[in-house]
Amino acid sequence: MPIENAVRAWRQCGRLWRLDDLVAGADALLAGPKAIASVADLDAEVATMGDVRGGVLRRALTLARPGVRSPRETHLRLLLVRCGLPEPDVNVDIFSTRGSFVAEIDLVFAAWRVAVEYDGRVHAEDARQFARDADRWAAIRDAGWDHVRILNHHLRGDGAPAVALVRDALVRAGWRPGQ
Structure with missing residues (x-):
């Protein structure tokens, strides 16, 4: 079954999720030794596909931290x-x-x-x-x-x-x- 790319899905959530939930989503993508994505991946997605709601995705990225577990x-x-x-x-x-x-x-x-x-x-x-x-x-x-x-x-x-x-x-x- 085809599924959406995790980085793209995170960006799409930008239209619906609150800022803190977008940060938690980014943190989850950046977590662990085999992270699903890097900050550069998330940043590139926003640069390519555009930000939403007055720049909420860029704000979320500035608050995201690799290594968060929950x-x-x-x-x-x-x-x-x-x-x-x-x-x-x-x-x-x-x-x-x-x-x-x-x-x-x-x-x-x-x-x-x-x-x-x-x-x-x-x-x-x-x-x-x-x-x-x-x-x-x-x-x-x-x-x-x-x-x-x-x-x-x-x-x-x-x-x-x-x-x-x-x-x-x-x-x-x-x-x-x-x-």
């Missing part, structure tokens, strides 16, 4: 930046003081050693996975990071609880608004 991570990152927090790096490996791998973190504010993760609790029903997760959270803290877990209820409405949790961690670590 749409909720994208939405959280965009929310934090729009609320005046610094832009975090995405999906960064952190290591113990001895140099051993601890975890890959969704959103990292390295200068302040704040590690933020969106926790969808997909493993909440599996007791062994939950125990591994809890040990992982402790290892992140033991490696000297302030670990902030954002759950779905923190993002409801305007997402103010999520922003407050991350802002508080950054302030504890020495960040000040306007830095």
Whole structure:
């Protein structure tokens, strides 16, 4: 069965999707070691076929980041930046003081050693996975990071609880608004 090219489909969604969803779509295309597309591919598609709705696709491309693993991570990152927090790096490996791998973190504010993760609790029903997760959270803290877990209820409405949790961690670590 013939299907549309993923890059072309993303561009076509520009007529319907909200900006943040277009960013999440671009992030998904740019994710992983075998990404479906590159920023250059998306940019070329917009250049060839044209932008829509006052340039929403170009705006989405400026906000897209390779390496994002989920749409909720994208939405959280965009929310934090729009609320005046610094832009975090995405999906960064952190290591113990001895140099051993601890975890890959969704959103990292390295200068302040704040590690933020969106926790969808997909493993909440599996007791062994939950125990591994809890040990992982402790290892992140033991490696000297302030670990902030954002759950779905923190993002409801305007997402103010999520922003407050991350802002508080950054302030504890020495960040000040306007830095």
